[in-house]
Amino acid sequence: MNRYDYHQPGTIEEAVGLMAILDDAKYIAGGTDVMVLIRQKKLKPKNLISLRNIKDLVYIDTAKGLRFGAATTHSAIDNHDIIRRNYSALTDATSHLGSLQIRNVATIGGNICNAAPSADTACPLLVLDAVVSVVGPKGARDIAVDDFFQGPGKTALAHGELVKGLSIPSFGENTGSAYIKHTRRQAMDLPILGVATRITLSMKNGAEVRCRDMFCTIDSISNILAKLKEEELKIDEARIAMGVVAPRPMRAKKAEAVLTGKVVSPELFEEAGNVAASEAQPRDSIRGEAWYRSEMIKVLVKRALIKSMDRIIRPDEAIYPERLW
Amino acid sequence: MKREIGFTLNGEAVRLEVEDQWTLLYLLREVLEMTGTKEGCGYGECGACTVIIDGKAINSCLYPAMEAEGRAITTIEGLVSKDGELHPLQTAFINEGAVQCGFCTPGMIMSAKALLDANDKPTEEEIKDAVAGNLCRCTGYVKIIDAIKSAAGGR
Numbered sequence: 325m326n327r328y329d330y331h332q333p334g335t336i337e338e339a340v341g342l343m344a345i346l347d348d349a350k351y352i353a354g355g356t357d358v359m360v361l362i363r364q365k366k367l368k369p370k371n372l373i374s375l376r377n378i379k380d381l382v383y384i385d386t387a388k389g390l391r392f393g394a395a396t397t398h399s400a401i402d403n404h405d406i407i408r409r410n411y412s413a414l415t416d417a418t419s420h421l422g423s424l425q426i427r428n429v430a431t432i433g434g435n436i437c438n439a440a441p442s443a444d445t446a447c448p449l450l451v452l453d454a455v456v457s458v459v460g461p462k463g464a465r466d467i468a469v470d471d472f473f474q475g476p477g478k479t480a481l482a483h484g485e486l487v488k489g490l491s492i493p494s495f496g497e498n499t500g501s502a503y504i505k506h507t508r509r510q511a512m513d514l515p516i517l518g519v520a521t522r523i524t525l526s527m528k529n530g531a532e533v534r535c536r537d538m539f540c541t542i543d544s545i546s547n548i549l550a551k552l553k554e555e556e557l558k559i560d561e562a563r564i565a566m567g568v569v570a571p572r573p574m575r576a577k578k579a580e581a582v583l584t585g586k587v588v589s590p591e592l593f594e595e596a597g598n599v600a601a602s603e604a605q606p607r608d609s610i611r612g613e614a615w616y617r618s619e620m621i622k623v624l625v626k627r628a629l630i631k632s633m634d635r636i637i638r639p640d641e642a643i644y645p646e647r648l649w
Numbered sequence: 650m651k652r653e654i655g656f657t658l659n660g661e662a663v664r665l666e667v668e669d670q671w672t673l674l675y676l677l678r679e680v681l682e683m684t685g686t687k688e689g690c691g692y693g694e695c696g697a698c699t700v701i702i703d704g705k706a707i708n709s710c711l712y713p714a715m716e717a718e719g720r721a722i723t724t725i726e727g728l729v730s731k732d733g734e735l736h737p738l739q740t741a742f743i744n745e746g747a748v749q750c751g752f753c754t755p756g757m758i759m760s761a762k763a764l765l766d767a768n769d770k771p772t773e774e775e776i777k778d779a780v781a782g783n784l785c786r787c788t789g790y791v792k793i794i795d796a797i798k799s800a801a802g803g804r
């Protein structure tokens with residue numbers, strides 16, 4: 325067994341202080357990445373600084389937008405009804421991340437700091453405009469999540485810096501988001517491809533988008549979208565993020581521009597998918613070949629956009645089991 | 650470095666010296682010689698090492714032993730009642746034929762117990778989700794799910 329000293333600070337300040345004085349130290353939260361790397365002998369730290377007992381790192385606050393601590397577990401996020409309803413892309417990711425045993429200890433901070441190109445929460449955080457609050461020996465700062473990821477395993481964190489928490493703005497009722505994790509198995513698998521989208525509709529023309537009649541609640545979403553064409557629903561803001569298509573999780577900004585200010589239609593979503601595919605730089609890997617990933621981006625971007633729309637139109641359905649999109 | 654920690658194990662208070670780099674699985678199997686909890690992959694993939702901490706199923710192979718401090722841990726050894734009667738889940742696994750080689754069984758039962766303790770009428774989907782992190786290489790999943798259902802119904 326690799327020998328290391330295990331430290332359990334009770335406060336953020338103590339943790340940052342320990343990091344400054346200890347030789348060859350690493351933070352550990354849920355340990356589902358760190359412990360695996362240690363057991364694989366790919367990581368041989370002399371000191372581990374545990375974040376598990378720092379109360380200020382574990383909270384979920386939905387008073388104004390969404391704020392949560394870095395050491396919040398995927399399970400805690402997954403079980404939160406307000407997050408499921410208003411920030412659905414995030415719970416789409418946490419509900420299919422690893423197994424329940426993993427989700428019960430693994431943290432969202434650990435997921436982004438580990439910065440795997442396949443990290444499941446990365447794309448949802450990108451489309452939800454998350455801001456990462458960090459603190460280090462030189463003080464505190466905020467980093468937009470888009471600037472946080474820099475490459476495989478690389479983040480904007482300077483040595484000794486610790487992620488305190490994340491915050492996401494409030495988008496209002498006219499917003500829907502989704503994350504689709506494309507895998508070979510339904511559980512315990514890393515994505516071949518991950519796609520997240522968010523749509524915020526402009527409410528200026530006062531169109532009624534909520535499902536009113538029973539017909540609407542059972543109709544297929546593509547039929548509903550076709551009918552809604554007359555309502556001229558305009559997209560105020562659109563976000564598309566893709567994982568496992570580049571060295572870091574990335575936004576498809578050209579495809580976002582295709583959507584912004586336009587009237588919702590299935591054709592528009594298709595075009596956005598095609599543009600997003602042209603922005604990606606996928607590689608061949610054991611999980612999938614580059615050409616396949618490119619083809620699937622087109623499909624999944626469209627599907628995620630439709631799913632986001634569905635969540636605006638039928639928000640109450642979002643908390644019920646998956647329908648087929 | 651060794652440090653003394655205290656926690657509750659299967660309802661009893663325990664105090665003992667733990668080394669920094671021990672995992673909870675190592676502590677259970679090699680130090681306390683409670684070998685009901687199995688080591689399969691050692692990387693959190695197979696669920697054979699599943700135990701319950703503060704009501705939640707976790708992989709003990711990735712859990713630093715030091716973090717047990719102050720927590721309540723239940724292992725498969727804690728399921729039998731004081732007078733030797735099997736837990737309803739154990740009986741259900743036997744009655745439904747949900748045990749083949751038996752290696753995954755302790756982990757399966759611990760995942761199922763965590764589920765039923767929190768939700769006594771789970772749907773089939775919820776059962777599948779709860780044991781998705783427990784691999785059975787004899788592939789007896791149907792009977793395992795049946796057993797969990799019958800334990801839930803028989804409560």
Ligand SMILES: Cc1cc2nc3c(=O)[nH]c(=O)nc-3n(C[C@H](O)[C@H](O)[C@H](O)COP(=O)(O)OP(=O)(O)OC[C@H]3O[C@@H](n4cnc5c(N)ncnc54)[C@H](O)[C@@H]3O)c2cc1C
Nearest residue numbers: 351353354355356357358422431434435437443444487693
């Ligand atoms: C069986 C298995 C299945 C998995 N499946 C998935 C999956 O489907 N999708 C997925 O995305 N991931 C998956 N993972 C990877 C892992 O579970 C996640 O990345 C998890 O969110 C990591 O969180 P953690 O708290 O366990 O991180 P840790 O292992 O504790 O830490 C990970 C890294 O982040 C650093 N760190 C942690 N917290 C902070 C902080 N607050 N500030 C600064 N640095 C910090 C650590 O130093 C370390 O470098 C899986 C892992 C296993 C073992």
